[in-house]
Amino acid sequence: MILVVLPSHLKTLAQVSGDVQLEVQGGATVRSVLDALEARFPMLRGTIRDQVTMERRPFLRFFACEEDLSLASPDAPLPDAVASGKEPIFIIGAIAGG
């Protein structure tokens, strides 16, 4: 079980109030987590990554275990603490704008 923390606007869009718990097929990676997230919440498609290129949207970052995973390969294994559900993966919106 993977824990995902969404930014507040995406929680509203997905109609969830707290952290999201996901079962992920295969190894836990950013890609597999987003695949599972979008399968469960289709309304999130396109809001975190481009639907065609699958590139992360530029004003979003992925944090876990006090590390920024945003620039790592989306197929890199997530830290064990995330894969085991002990620590969440955070999807963070840039603190910018008005």
Added chain:
Amino acid sequence: MSGVRVLVGTRKGAFVLTADGKRERWDVSGPHFAGWELYHVKGSPADPNRLYASQSSGWFGQLIQRSNDGGKSWEPVGNKFVYDGIPGTHMWYDDTPHPWEFKRVWHLEPSLTDPDTVYAGVEDAALFRSTDGAQTWEELSGLRKHGTGSSWQPGAGGMCLHTIILDPSHAERMYIAISAAGAFRTDDGGKTWKPINQGLRSQYIPDPDAEVGHCVHHMAMHRSRPEVLFMQKHWDVMRSDNAGDLWREVSGNLPTDFGFAIDVHAHEPETIYVVPIKSDSEHFPPDGKLRVFRSKTGGNEWEALTKGLPQQDCYVNVLRDAMAVDTLDSCGVYFGTTGGQVYASADAGENWAPIVRDLPAVLSVEVQTLP
């Protein structure tokens, strides 16, 4: 008793304003999609309870929302806008080629007859259509590929397709406008397009009479005379009496012919409204006076409408999609400002009053006249 529903898109959400036919007491619903930019919200002429909304954010991209109950509830629908084929390049501000990139939906235009068919005008400029209630979108790429697309350049607000007008008497005819490419018409349902910019003159482009390159801000048409078009260009208010084949200037005695919004009275096809703005660097009304100008002669002769509008220290803007009319008798006229006011006149512009004063900056205003 009949009534009206005013659909307001703002920088931080959508609002639905409703009133009975007297248009004196208003209920305000919202913000819907709080914190998101709502470039446009519009209802289906074929089913007034079917609404479409363009919801976007610099963080999370583009969403399309649909309502089947007049805006009481919403559901996110398809937001996958993919250009047909390899989109190639258009011109950037510095005259270098720039790849076509989808940014947002500026305008949603539901079909006149089918609630599930809706058109989307997007940035970078292209026209999309959905025939399944906005679940899936397909580009009508004949527009972008018709021949001049590679020379289109963005206006200051981006290279947006912001105006879509469907001809009620000719199902295959449609008009669109792009900043800063100009106006275009299709007579075959979007397969092929022709630029309709003859008569426009824009001194900010190397060839002022060029076939494309004009910064058209908005266009309007009256249902009873679909061959007559009115246009607020960057500078100049224009008119065409032959479906856009030739334009002539009708700015007449306006205090400035710069502006964004333009609309036509619901029952008088020669009565048109604009909101003059001082200039393209000073996006506020001249002399701090918010004035709607009305022409009852289809242009050239204009009168200022000021009763109920601020006549000092007013420095708001009225954006291109932020004016609309209802079809009650007498015709109601509405517009929203970047200062968050939505003004209404229930008597064709003679008297104005704010419905709301303190919304986020208003991007769009549409009106539905309800049975």
